[in-house]
Amino acid sequence: MDSLTQIVLGAAVGEAVLGKKVGNKALLYGAIGGTIPDLDVLASHFTDTVSALEIHRGFTHSIVFSIVFAPIFGWLVSRYERYKDFKGWSWLFFWGFITHPLLDAHTTWGTQLFWPFDLRVAYKTIFVVDPLYTLPFLVCLILVMCYKRTSKKRQFYNRLGLIISSSYLLITVVLKVLAYSKFEDALKSQNIDYFDVDTRPTPLNTILWTANVDTKDTYLVGYYSFFDSKPIKFYSYPKHHEYLEDLKENDKVQRMIAISNGWYTISKHTNKLYFNDLRFGTMGIKQDPDQFVFKYEIHQNSDGIITFIETPKDREDAKGLLADLWKRLKGN
Known part of the structure; x- marks a missing residue:
């Protein structure tokens, strides 16, 4: 805390x-x-x-x-x-x-x-x-x-x-148990096959909950408010674990995977590789694969040494997140 x-x-x-x-x-x-x-x-x-x-x-x-x-x-x-x-x-x-x-x-x-x-x-x-x-x-x-x-x-x-x-x-x-059951019901009603579901409250409240859903090639992310009146919508984030290629056996990469409990995606931008910790979501409610709260550049120097560099967070994105959360908290 x-x-x-x-x-x-x-x-x-x-x-x-x-x-x-x-x-x-x-x-x-x-x-x-x-x-x-x-x-x-x-x-x-x-x-x-x-x-x-x-x-x-x-x-x-x-x-x-x-x-x-x-x-x-x-x-x-x-x-x-x-x-x-x-x-x-x-x-x-x-x-x-x-x-x-x-x-x-x-x-x-x-x-x-x-x-x-x-x-x-x-x-x-x-x-x-x-x-x-x-x-x-x-x-x-x-x-x-x-x-x-x-x-x-x-x-x-x-x-x-x-x-x-x-x-x-x-x-x-108690609220977590209730929210978890809602996500399970939504996945069942939408005929979505999955391996695991990970739920948590969104920032500053316990009314709006989010879930990460592990499927074969993607992670699904959904939101549920206790004031919702419509079905839960899930957003898809490709895992792209294949982007790691030979780096996956690197000690630091393995340790980062362990830290994230396996909930991570890999993204590429301008020849740079990024490790995104999915457990803490993105800087907003809408789907945005480039704005993860905890995003790390995977940097490899000329000697092959790997380092992880956390990308800075934009304050404007944080303000937008709070506005989105408040709007979504009131129901869909």
């Missing part, structure tokens, strides 16, 4: 663990604990694109990290804070660390919760930024800070924020 959401969740968890004893410092250190796992993004400054993608939401988002580093941070804080309870601080950081990947597991990218095992947990029930999850939670947290640490109202608002946010997560699971 986005940084603000993780800060809010971490702060609420910190309050639940030590709020009665240390007051707003529990919010502060909880927020820090909720932020630390995302420091893995710094890897992009020290390594290549493929390695940085593999590292993202890897070790720092694992159970192992939470268990190993919580007592380290707990010991450090207990050394200089007036409240010297090593166990209490360790529990605060543990819950701050572990709730971060548990929440991220509900997004499309997912987390390597069980690192070092190569298994990325991704339920794909919520977009990385969702106001309906974050804003009520944030309001409750602000109310928490208005009361003394021993106040029952402080405890009430913190619990309320945790209950509302957790309940919303459960609702997104």
Whole structure:
């Protein structure tokens, strides 16, 4: 999830663990604990694109990290804070660390919760930024800070924020199941043969859902809103995996395929080859094979070394996407 959401969740968890004893410092250190796992993004400054993608939401988002580093941070804080309870601080950081990947597991990218095992947990029930999850939670947290640490109202608002946010997560699971069934029914009614269906919510909401459908030579992409009154329409994107030719056996190419879970297309433009991660869709609702959200140029130098270069995103395309999403969300 986005940084603000993780800060809010971490702060609420910190309050639940030590709020009665240390007051707003529990919010502060909880927020820090909720932020630390995302420091893995710094890897992009020290390594290549493929390695940085593999590292993202890897070790720092694992159970192992939470268990190993919580007592380290707990010991450090207990050394200089007036409240010297090593166990209490360790529990605060543990819950701050572990709730971060548990929440991220509900997004499309997912987390390597069980690192070092190569298994990325991704339920794909919520977009990385969702106001309906974050804003009520944030309001409750602000109310928490208005009361003394021993106040029952402080405890009430913190619990309320945790209950509302957790309940919303459960609702997104139900919505995913309902949307998935709609896509399956549409594929059946249109007599489309397929191997797999991958569903997820579109940006900023859980009303409009999208599905990637794996067929023999193409991927189909469809959208469904709970306000729809017409049949689902699917757009076709040729896989063109044959464009990779001999490059398909390259180590970095194989790793990128693994990162995308096999949901990718290959495109050619002006003698350049591009790897398109299909899991995150395009910068708009209408069919556009050139505007994938995550698109990487596959560059090969004179020595045959392969590098992946992410193509920049156009802000105007992003504005257009939000406009298209809002229009489509209201139904077809």
